[in-house]
Amino acid sequence: MNLRDMALGIIGRSQQVAQNPNARHMLHVIQSGDSSEGERIARNLCQSYGVTPEQALEQARGFFRI
Structure with missing residues (x-):
């Protein structure tokens, strides 16, 4: 495992x-x-939080220091 x-x-x-x-x-x-459903969920979350997918990606990179 x-x-x-x-x-x-x-x-x-x-x-x-x-x-x-x-x-x-x-x-x-x-x-x-299921990457297409995962992308749909991610886009809905971004919209809910008022950020673009690009902004969310940058925030995630900053959080994980990558």
Whole structure:
């Protein structure tokens, strides 16, 4: 088992994720590798927070120092 699978397993067993339909959907998208649905979710989140995808990417790079 690789680190990704282990992390997804731990997240998947979380009671908070189990009780949250949005979190379950996002976890399913990650597990299935559905990049088009992942992009749709990411764009919706950006729109909700009032940032462009480019701004969000720069913020993520800054947060993770990459």
